[in-house]
Amino acid sequence: xxxxxxxxxxxxxxxxxxxxxxxxxxxxxxxxxxxxxxxxxxxxxxxxxxxxxxxxxxxxxxxxxxxxxxxxxxxxxxxxxxxxxxxxxxxxxxxxxxxxxxxxxxxxxxxxxxxxxxxxxxxxxxxxxxxxxxxxxxxxxxxxxxxxxxxxxxxxxxxxxxxxxxxxxxxxxxxxxxxxxxxxxxxx
Ligand SMILES: CC(C)(COP(=O)(O)OP(=O)(O)OC[C@H]1O[C@@H](n2cnc3c(N)ncnc32)[C@H](O)[C@@H]1OP(=O)(O)O)[C@@H](O)C(=O)NCCC(=O)NCCS
Numbered sequence: 001x002x003x004x005x006x007x008x009x010x011x012x013x014x015x016x017x018x019x020x021x022x023x024x025x026x027x028x029x030x031x032x033x034x035x036x037x038x039x040x041x042x043x044x045x046x047x048x049x050x051x052x053x054x055x056x057x058x059x060x061x062x063x064x065x066x067x068x069x070x071x072x073x074x075x076x077x078x079x080x081x082x083x084x085x086x087x088x089x090x091x092x093x094x095x096x097x098x099x100x101x102x103x104x105x106x107x108x109x110x111x112x113x114x115x116x117x118x119x120x121x122x123x124x125x126x127x128x129x130x131x132x133x134x135x136x137x138x139x140x141x142x143x144x145x146x147x148x149x150x151x152x153x154x155x156x157x158x159x160x161x162x163x164x165x166x167x168x169x170x171x172x173x174x175x176x177x178x179x180x181x182x183x184x185x186x187x188x
Contacts (some may be wrong), residue, residue: 002089005041005055010034012052013041016072025107029070041070042089044082053077056086058093062126064100066090071104087115091151100152105144112147122146 005013014031021028034041037057044054053074059067068090073083094102104112109119125146 001047002042002044002085005038005043007035007038009041009043009052010038013043013055013070016052016055016074017070020072026070026072042086042093044073044077044086046077054082054086056083056090058090058102060097060099065126066094066097066099066102068102068104083111084115087112091149095151098152100154101148101150103146103148105146107144109145109147112149115149117147117149120146120148 010031013034014029017026017029020026037059040057040059042056042058043052045051046053054072054077056071057069059069061067068087071083071086073086091102103120103125104117105122106112113119122145
């Protein structure tokens with residue numbers, strides 16, 4: 001079953017995420033970071049053992065944008081639609097918050113396309129999204145794909161809406177360009 005994460009889950013969430021981080025599929029998350037953001041997390045716990053076998057977070061970026069991140073399903077539990085259910089839980093949460101669109105940065109393009117996401121040019125995402133790039137070892141040669149799912153129709157004049165991230169879009173500034181060829185990171 002899917003439920004909101006509790007502080008007692010942090011050790012298990014870290015183990016799940018950081019096992020994949022060890023193979024370069026996700027960004028490492030410290031226990032400190034997980035405790036700070038634990039309210040963002042959903043977990044899937046096995047009915048019998050109650051063990052946490054899946055995890056996903058929704059991080060609100062701005063009034064009209066949130067990120068689906070830290071998605072991981074234990075390999076022994078793959079292919080049972082747990083990943084789908086976790087993303088849908090995050091999306092339900094985003095809808096409840098009236099967030100217009102969600103995005104993910106991923107190597108699992110097909111998985112997200114299955115769930116109604118579309119690939120977008122990652123340079124279209126606002127700079128605020130790239131803050132984690134600075135701690136990513138792949139920031140100089142990042143190859144993740146940006147995918148977006150619209151949850152509500154876009155406002156007619158997004159540019160005129162001060163709450164819209166469209167108002168924040170601008171070119172990649174010099175400091176990030178100096179860090180690498182692409183302002184990217186390797187996390188979901
Ligand atoms: C990617 C991941 C979360 C998928 O979890 P999962 O529970 O096995 O996926 P689901 O069973 O929910 O799959 C949902 C659908 O996507 C498809 N799918 C799953 N993984 C896929 C993949 N890698 N490529 C293409 N399609 C995929 C499934 O076949 C299923 O299709 P269906 O609805 O037609 O049956 C899991 O493999 C994982 O944790 N991977 C390692 C960490 C990672 O890469 N996380 C993503 C970071 S953004």
